[in-house]
Amino acid sequence: MPLHFVLTATCNSKYPKGSNFYNMVLTHTEENYLKAIFKISEEDGNETATTNAISAEMNTAAASVTDMLRRLSDKKLINYEKYKGVTLTKEGKSVATALIRKHRLWEFFLVEKLHFDWDEIHDIAEQLEHVNSPELVTRLNDYLGNPRFDPHGDPIPDENGNMPVREQVSLLRLKPGEVGKLTGLRNNSDQLMKYLKKNSIGIGTKITILEHHEFDESLSVKIDDKQEMGLSNKVSKNLLVQTE
Amino acid sequence: MPLHFVLTATCNSKYPKGSNFYNMVLTHTEENYLKAIFKISEEDGNETATTNAISAEMNTAAASVTDMLRRLSDKKLINYEKYKGVTLTKEGKSVATALIRKHRLWEFFLVEKLHFDWDEIHDIAEQLEHVNSPELVTRLNDYLGNPRFDPHGDPIPDENGNMPVREQVSLLRLKPGEVGKLTGLRNNSDQLMKYLKKNSIGIGTKITILEHHEFDESLSVKIDDKQEMGLSNKVSKNLLVQTE
DNA sequence: ATTTATTTTTAGATTAATCTAAAAATATAT
């Protein structure tokens, strides 16, 4: 079924009869661009998302991005000026957070109910997030018990797009003797998730810092009071933990 | 994400590297055409599906159907000869039944787990059925307890595409005094489902025949040993029941 | 402050999916 606007004979509007920003029907592609722009805008101090950054994130040619930016701008989902990069409008941001909400709720479902491993779920959630039914999201959320964090430890936005915040710190920041409980990853790379799985490290795992090695900035740690192991700087930088 | 073939530089095949008929990636549209052809072929004694029948089922112009038939034929999913109508190949049939399997499993999920009413789920399942992940289907099926019939009473094909058969009979066939348990509808029209819901008739409802009225071929029935009511010929013809 | 490099946009094509209108093939009816 094509997911684009239905244009009527009498009305040349871009929106179907009775539509508004909150029930606008977008193509999967448009949705994916909005998510990419949202993600880039969140990264460190990126004020605006540049064409090239979007093109890298989406794996498309820069020229294709320019085309799409014009379309999204026409639909008032982004603020766009030639050569200046883009920001999301209020409406664009609300579409993006709704998508992230759906993605993370489905990830939670896949792990909690269908017992997938957390490194197998991304691609499936990527498809499920485009299913368009507000009622479905509401019921799924209730069914799952209104979860606040997904299986990667990422916050699930609420119905209004507000992200719950959790005090997370990179494992690298802890001092020898301190203990952290893994609550998330800074980046959800497949390689990292495979590596962690192999070492039976997952969300909730208790990690005790044994030693900092100055030479390569790596760590020696103890996992769940069981095995001791070394963690490279790159790995430990990407592990987000909660202390207490 | 576009759901079409990935063509490689070295290979001009229509299928991605290492693909076969069982993991061929089709567009949503191609999938919907296959479903439509399957449905038409199942209807009474339709040997082949005609262009016009498909165009009616899909709500598209006949010319668009002709285009698509050529594409599906190129992919060996249908047997097509100009002006002769089409049949599904073994591969086409297997794609179609896999879609129906997913559709009905998701409908079961929506009703059993998320407590949707059975007249609200079709459009959502229509979207969910296109999510492509064999592992997801397997796990969903296990999670739901390997159900054999969906909430409309329609059979759910198994992993091999085999439909469970159930002895179903039109309510109209029962004689006064006989009792049937509603197991399905002959056609899943919204209007019929609304009507049944309003009269608290659903899958599993016990219906006792009180009287046949010759004049308009309508029935007087008793619902779940509670209220008595009349059912028009059109309604009772569409109610499929199991007797014993 | 020019030159060089990078980024972004335009221009022109392609593919999938759709349409309308007209032509060709098949089926029906007198």
Next chain:
DNA sequence: ATATATTTTTAGATTAATCTAAAAATAAAT
């Protein structure tokens, strides 16, 4: 059996999403 009606296909356009290659704008460097 010929004329009429219906069905199906072709022809030609359109829109969304993509591409490559070239031009234009902006940023960086000497």
